Amino acid sequence: MTDTQCSLASMKEGEEGVLERLDLPDDMAQRLMTMGFLPGSHVRVTRRAPGGDPRVYRVDGSEIALRRETAVHLYLTTTNSD
Numbered sequence: 001m002t003d004t005q006c007s008l009a010s011m012k013e014g015e016e017g018v019l020e021r022l023d024l025p026d027d028m029a030q031r032l033m034t035m036g037f038l039p040g041s042h043v044r045v046t047r048r049a050p051g052g053d054p055r056v057y058r059v060d061g062s063e064i065a066l067r068r069e070t071a072v073h074l075y076l077t078t079t080n081s082d
Contacts, residue, residue, distance in 0.1 A: 004078050008043065008057065009071035016044040017076030019059075024073045032074070036060030043076060 005020065019041045022029040036059040037043070046063060048055040054065040066074075 005075055006078060007072045008045075008066070008074040008076055009055075009068045011045045011076070011078070013045050013047060015078060016042060017078040019043055020075045020077050022074055024070070028070070032070075035064055036062055037064075037074065043074075 006017070008017075008019075011017065019037060019039055021039060022032060022037065024032070038060075041059055044058045046056045046058050049065075054067045055071065056063050056065050057071075058064075
């Protein structure tokens with residue numbers, strides 16, 4: 001098994017990872033953290049809008065839609081089996 005780090009925006013539907021960091025201005029990062037996007041949280045890509053953006057993510061028991069422009073700044077570690 002190998003751990004891979006990637007942005008939330010690059011993950012496919014059904015993939016899951018552990019949030020490592022939010023590379024955003026403090027006010028945006030704080031807002032996302034109040035919604036459950038905390039380092040160490042498990043995040044799963046659940047679905048997307050018909051046009052592809054925004055996408056819906058499950059975190060801390062809630063489903064939250066984020067646009068790609070935000071999701072590219074959230075970095076996760078995913079585990080892939082080789």
